[in-house]
Amino acid sequence: MALALGMAVGGFAGVVAVAAPAQAASQGPCDIYASGGTPCVAAHSTTRALYAAYDGNLYQVRRSSDSTTLNIGVLSAGGYANAAAQDSFCSGTTCVITEIYDQSGNGNNLTDAPAGGAASGPDALASATAAPTTLDGHEAYGVYIAAGDGYRDDSTTGIATGDNPESEYAVLDGTHYDNGCCFDYGNAETNNDDDGNGAMEAIYFGTEKAWGYGAGNGPWIMADMENGLYSGVNAGSNSADPTTTYRYTTAMIEGGANQWAILGGNAQSGSLSTDYSGARPNVSGYNPMHKQGAIILGIGGDNSKGSSGTFYEGVMTSGYASAATEASVQANIVAAGYGSGGSTSTSTGPLNAVGAGKCLDDPSSSTTSGTQTDISTCTGGTNQTWTHNSSNELTLTVSGTTFCLDASGKGTTAGTKVIIYSCNDQTNQQWTFNSNGTVTGVQSGLCLDVTGASTANGALVELWTCNGGSNQQWTLT
Structure with a gap:
């Protein structure tokens, strides 16, 4: 499929047909929870409405060029995010997500997390364009949490406290994780500190093994109950908690009086599996629980912010949801169509430097x-054939060896060399294709740039502050 960036809608690579109007869902996840007697008390999503009747704002973005903000709503009641509004507002500049609105009506909105016992604050805000996705052909953006980013609400309404029951789910990117502490979504301390065992109940996703882990190498869905990531009744390993790497992963934690559960599944198909269901951990302090009712996203309860991940939607309920309710919620998530339609699929071809009329090139087919990459007359060779994949990497294969386009040394300053390097799943190897024809580094937010606006063969390619120049315009065809 040809990618003509100047014609793309928003930060999505591809020639995009105009999406059909979003149809209102007959039910959202929170309608299902309500009908099951366990209503949502917090509902967060940057991709879609979580109630059939919801027609309000999903989140707010702020652009760097003038620090103004814009609320991003839905295309229709019960529908998908109006990503085109964000694309227009953020065109030619960078944007961050400043607030994620609570759709439940309780006002449990998430903003930048304050300082805590583990780290200073306020925390950094997530890039608004680093996690493009599609739902049933409609473009949307997730919340791409890099280490240092974090969101929180310490003054909430309706969230479970003490040993009271609740259920939580999140739809996450199962390919974006690390072993830092702690990529969480859920219930945490209201004072941003570590208040001891049982003070939290949050979904954790990653490969941290200091407290607990599951089968294989991870990542795992676990529960952060403070001073422990638990995969079962015992501290340490629970072989029934599987490694989970679905591109779109459903992660659920349920918690009541001396009873809790981990459920997981593929957010694109199929049903849930129960990875654990049973008594609270057999470690002092977790029975009864001492939940405090704050909400966190991307961090630990004491503002530990050394982890990363991507969040698309999630809720917290009042009450322990039934198995039938959770199964219906999973079916609703699958029906939402994450990753279907749209233009985020893999595309391959030469990456044309518009201003020079040449191609991004691996000099002399180096292995x-x-x-450092350069531009050169387009030849159709393998050293000029790039693949933009679903992980936002730009790869090429030369003499049987595959490399990723890489910001050298994880550099985030203008002038950083853009090189080929062994693929390593890091954010300095992820690239966002924008509607204005630029390609920006996910980690840095800087533009892929032909040095000095040169049009000569051999002109080197680097990162540079986005400036609207033709030497920062690219098309993948």
């Missing part, structure tokens, strides 16, 4: 990691 040496660290080689």
Whole structure:
């Protein structure tokens, strides 16, 4: 499929047909929870409405060029996010997500997390364009949490406290994780500190093994109950908690009086599996629980912010949801169509430097990691054939070796060399294709740039502050 960036809608690579009007859902996840007697008390999503009747705002973005903000709503009641509004507002600049609105009506909105016992604050805000996705052909953006980013609400309404029951779910990117502490979504301390065992009940996703882990190498869905990531009744390993790497992953934690559960599944198909259901951990302090009712996203309860992940939607309920309710919620998530339609699929071809009329090039078909890329006359060779994949990497394969386009040394300053390097799943190897024809580094937010606006063969490619120049315009065809 040809990618003509100047014609793309928003930060999505591809020639995008105009999406059909979003149809109102007959039910959202929170309608299902309500009918099951366990209503949502917090509902967060940057991709869609979580109630059939919801027609309000999903989140707010702020652009760097003038620090103004814009609320992003839905295309219709019960529908998908109006990503085109964000694309227009953020065109030619960078945007961050400043607030994620609570759809439940309780006002439990998430904003930048304050300082806590583990780290200073306020925390950084997530890039608004780093996690493009589609739902049933409609473009949307997730919340791409890099280490240092974090959201919180310490003054909530309706969230479970003490040993009271609740259920939580989140739809996450199962390919974006690490072993830092702690990529969480859920219930935490209201004072941003570590208040001891049982003070939290949040979904954790990642490969941290200091407290607990599951089968295989991870990542795992676990429960952060404070001073412990638990995968079962015992501290340490629970072999029934599987490694989970679905591109779109449903993660659920349920918690009541001396009873809790982990459920997981593929957010694109199929049913849930129960990875654990039973008594609270057999470690002092977790029975009864001492939940405090704050809400966190991307961080630990004491503002530990050394982890990363991507969040699309999630809720917290009042009460322990039944198995039938959770199964219906999973079916609703699958029906939402994450990853279907739209233009985020893999595309391959030459990456054309518009201003020079040349192609992004691996000089002399080098197979040496660290080689700086340049532009050269387009030849159709493998050293000029790039694949933009669903992980937002730009890869090429030369003499049987695959490399990723890489910001050298994880640089985030203007002038950082853009090189080929062994693929390593890091954010300095992820690239966002924008509607204005630019390609920006997910980690840095800087533009892919032909040095000095040169049009000569061999002109080197680097990162530079986005400035609207033709030497920062690219098309993948």
